[in-house]
Amino acid sequence: MRIIEIVVEQIDLNETDIFKRIENIGMKKLGIQRKFPQVFDFLISAKQEESAEVREIIKEKIDPVYDESTKRMYENIDYSMFREDIDIGKAIEILNWTMFGFGEKGLSQVDTFENISEFGEHYLKEWKSYSEILKYSFYK
Secondary structure: OHHHHHHHHOOOOOOOOHHHHHHHHHHHHHHHHHHOHHHHHHHHHHHOOOOHHHHHHHHHHHHHHHHHHHHHHOOOOOHHHEOOOOOHHHHHHHHHHHHHHHHHHHHHOOOOOOOOHHHHHHHHHHHHHHHHHHHHHHEO
16 A cells, blocks of 8 residues: 555646646556566556455445545646536536546456556557547646
8 A cells, every 4th residue: 555655646737737647647657567566566466365364354445545546636637627517516526427438448458567657658559549539628
């Protein structure tokens, strides 16, 4: 969890464009995945743990970190970049659904983060194409 906390601490709050911020977070996360692939393998297995004996303990450890990372991701965002006819709350919700769905898609395509380099580059390029569609839809 400390590795995830490091990513959260490194979120550049001076970057006020939500799409650029998400991309920057993705790049940092990819760098960490390359250095410490077992950490992300462990986190995935922890989130998928079905044992009732440890499920609640894992939830207590993981959920606050994910909640904090989500809060920080949207801190100091320039919402004036959104079109006036867009409900920003719904746009952010669509962005969240897209991010988490895209993340799940990526996780389903990876058995381990041991050899993430090539996949990670392809993954970020694909995310950019989705991001551009959303940006075109939501921004002025």
